[in-house]
Amino acid sequence: MNHLAYKTKLKLNNQQKTLMGxxxxxxxxxxxxxxxxxxxxYGEDIKLNKSQLRKYYTNYVKPNYSWQSDLSSKIYQYAFVNLDNAYKRFFKGLAKYPRxxxxxxxxxxxxxxxSGKPIVLGGKYHKLPFFSWLKTHEKLPICRTKKVTFSEQAGDWYISFLIEVDFxxxxxxxxxxxxxxxxxxxATLSCGKVFENPKAYYKAQNWLTRLQRDLSRKVFHSxxxxxxxxxxxxxxRRVANIRSNAIHHLTGYLAKNHSEVILEDLNVKGMVKNRRLSKALSDASLGMIREQIVYKCSWYDTVLQIxxxxxxxxxLCSECxxxxxxxxxxxxxxxxxCNSRKDRDFNASxxxxxxxxxxxxxxALRSVDKEVPSPLDESDGKHRSDVQLCTTLS
Ligand SMILES: [Zn+2]
Structure with missing residues (x-):
């Protein structure tokens, strides 16, 4: 059983939007x-755990704020849970101190x-706790979940939840x-298939620059x-969505249709440090590919080799x-x-x-050309590691 995170945009009327806010x-x-x-x-040397904190709040604080009784009590209960998790992550060294x-x-x-009952979503209209019926832009398959999280992004509200899936x-x-x-x-695959990079950021760059300029000319906070x-x-958000969509498409295709996937070790951090390459590379979001391929291969029983x-x-010449x-x-x-000619990326795949x-x-590794590599092309992080191999071998 695997957990799959689902997030989709809600279609809300003004009243619902206000309530969400x-x-x-x-x-x-x-x-x-x-x-x-x-x-x-803590300053007075008292350490409070989650339930002590919540009890105190429920009995002594909440009654003073009548507006809170109009809203679902789940909201404040989960706020305590989330804060507790934030502290746990902090103590494990995984996150910064909660702010x-x-x-x-x-x-x-x-x-x-x-309250323990499963929440069932499906189609475009969903019966949800507290809100009764909410609509999504996208038609959902029937899925059951234990809890749902609502979040606002660039003025729109999204619903996200985990579902258990058996692949x-x-x-x-x-x-x-x-x-x-x-x-x-x-990506270029050894079966000949090519996945184009949508280069979302490059295409949107002028547009983003213009919007940013418009923003800078406005009176702050007006x-x-x-x-x-x-x-x-x-x-x-649009740029990020296009990018993530392309990567999901690629990693899904790889994991689903092959018994074994062999990928280069993408030294993302080292490559992104290089300024000339960094924008293009972040655009291709290599880290995201690596991350997704790992979990998707585990879903579909695919062997992943790095x-x-x-x-x-x-x-190397793939023929000789x-x-x-x-x-x-x-x-x-x-x-x-051997005089064979191939597309560079296809040959590598x-x-x-x-x-x-x-x-x-x-x-193949032993038949390295003895010739000394020329001064490195600064823009090519991948080749630097290749050349390192030459020097260690010779
Ligand atoms: Zn050859």
Whole structure:
């Protein structure tokens, strides 16, 4: 059984939107109250756990605020749970110390459940606790969940929840596939399939710059400033959505249709440090690919192999095993030994497919050209590691 996170946009009327805002405000209010109270108690050497804090709040604080009784009591209960989790993450060293939430700056969100009963969603209209019926833009399959979280992003509200899914083993169409992840093309597969990079950011750059300029000309915190800021936020969200959609499409295809996926070790951090490449690389979101492929392969019983960082996938000839330098500008691999010609990325993906044999035999690796690599192309992080291999071998 796997957990799948689902998040989709809600279609709300104004009344519902206002109510959502109130609930989000309530959640934030309780979070801030609890954080403040906890800190003050700590200053007097009193440590309070989640249930003590909640008991005190329910008996002595909540009755003083009548507006809170109009909203679901689940909201404040989950605010305590969330704060407690934030503290746990902090003590484990996974997150920063919990901070106070500011209206308009922190994400507006809250969680609801149906007191132990399952919440069933399906179609476009969903019966939810406290809100009764809410509509989503997207038609959902029938799914059951224990709790739902609402969050606001760039002026729109989203609902998210976890569902338990049993992934049935699917029939694989291909045994092995090597994947060359790149910048101009998102990925080239050894079966010949190419996934284009939507380059969402590049395409949207002018548009984003214009919106950003509009925003900077408005009077800070004026109503026109808020309107312009919303436009900027929406544009950024759109870019992020396009990017994430393309990556989900790729990783899903890889994990579902193959028994084994062989991927380069993408040293994301090292590559993004390089300024000239960083924008393009962040655009391709290599980290996201790696992250998704790991969990999707586990869903579909697919073996994932990550090729060694020093494996010279783009320098080897996939036909004869000859090795030669391949500056990034060279888009076609013309083998100096057997004269075969292949697209650079396709050639690399074929080498990745044969990674095991190549790495085990090291046949190809030993036939390294003795010639000394030229001063490195600064923009090519991938090749730097390849060249390191040359030097260690010679
Ligand atoms: Zn060759």
């Amino acid at each position: 109130q609930c989000g405000g309530y959640s934030r209010w309780v979070w801030n109250w609890a954080l403040d109270f906890k800190q003050k108690a 106070f939430k500011k209206k308009g700056k922190s994400t507006n969100s809250f969680t609801l459940d149906a 049935l083993p699917v029939e694989k169409t291909r045994e092995k596939v090597g994947v060359d992840v790149g910048i101009s093309k998102l 109503s026109n400033w808020y309107k312009a800021r919303l436009k900027v936020q929406k544009a950024h 090729a060694d960082r020093f494996f010279p996938s783009s320098q 095993g000859h090795r030669q330098k391949m500056p990034l500008s060279q888009r076609i691999y013309r083998c100096g030994s 074929l080498n990745l497919e044969n990674y095991e044999a190549l790495a085990a035999g090291s046949v």
